[in-house]
Amino acid sequence: KPTKPLQGIKILVTAGPTREIIDPVRYITNRSSGKMGYALAESAAALGAEVTLISGPTALKPPAGVTFVPIETAQEMYEEVLKYFPDTNIVIKAAAVADYRPKIIYDNKMKKGDGDLVLELERTIDILKTLGEKKEKQILVGFAAETENVQAYATKKLKTKNLDMIVANNVKQEGAGFGVDTNIITIYTRNGEVMEYPLLSKQEAAKEILMKAATFLE
Numbered sequence: 012k013p014t015k016p017l018q019g020i021k022i023l024v025t026a027g028p029t030r031e032i033i034d035p036v037r038y039i040t041n042r043s044s045g046k047m048g049y050a051l052a053e054s055a056a057a058l059g060a061e062v063t064l065i066s067g068p069t070a071l072k073p074p075a076g077v078t079f080v081p082i083e084t085a086q087e088m089y090e091e092v093l094k095y096f097p098d099t100n101i102v103i104k105a106a107a108v109a110d111y112r113p114k115i116i117y118d119n120k121m122k123k124g125d126g127d128l129v130l131e132l133e134r135t136i137d138i139l140k141t142l143g144e145k146k147e148k149q150i151l152v153g154f155a156a157e158t159e160n161v162q163a164y165a166t167k168k169l170k171t172k173n174l175d176m177i178v179a180n181n182v183k184q185e186g187a188g189f190g191v192d193t194n195i196i197t198i199y200t201r202n203g204e205v206m207e208y209p210l211l212s213k214q215e216a217a218k219e220i221l222m223k224a225a226t227f228l229e
């Protein structure tokens with residue numbers, strides 16, 4: 012039986028949105044459906060990798076054969092990612108992690124008053140940046156969801172987060188980004204390579220991302 016290209020490789024994928032809790036009935040979230048991250052997890056498993064999928068709440072069924080770790084908040088995602096990180100070869104962060112969360116979580120439902128409400132937010136931890144600081148042999152792949160200046164913002168994230176590659180998608184482009192079954196990606200690598208892809212299904216895009224990431228393994 013021929014060996015599969017990612018046989019023996021441990022891959023950690025994050026997917027979906029996070030939910031940042033305001034009170035027992037309300038939260039802040041974003042438009043991520045999880046489709047990109049689940050496609051990565053499914054393709055990685057099909058290519059022979061040992062896959063862990065850490066996911067925020069989505070409507071999707073976890074792919075067969077992957078270790079599935081459901082989380083809700085950015086803080087929970089951070090804690091789970093750190094548990095798996097030391098024993099991982101490639102990390103792919105397709106999740107749309109909230110950058111801010113409510114500073115106070117109310118134990119009981121907030122009651123409305125007559126006036127407006129100001130909700131104070133504080134920064135969440137940047138998971139990918141933390142991994143970039145801790146990394147030893149792990150290959151780190153980030154995503155950049157942008158609406159303008161895609162190349163400049165993506166390459167800045169590649170450098171400041173100490174990544175091996177970043178997958179940029181302009182989420183304003185039709186057929187790309189949140190919710191849809193397709194994506195239009197550009198991959199930037201730490202070696203200065205730039206790879207632009209046409210409209211692909213998220214499965215096809217996932218395979219390209221995985222095979223490129225694997226070239227960085229020693």
Ligand code: PMT
Pocket residue numbers: 027042043044045046047048085104105106107108109110135136137138139140152153154155156157168180182188189190191
């Ligand atoms: O889920 P889908 O509906 O299929 O949509 C796919 C997608 C648009 C969510 C996906 O393709 C994508 O772009 N994911 C990254 C979304 C994002 O949050 O991008 P960002 O540019 O804000 O963050 C940059 C990188 O840092 C990301 O890899 C992100 O996971 C990571 N990050 C961000 C904030 C934070 N606190 N911790 C992080 O690790």
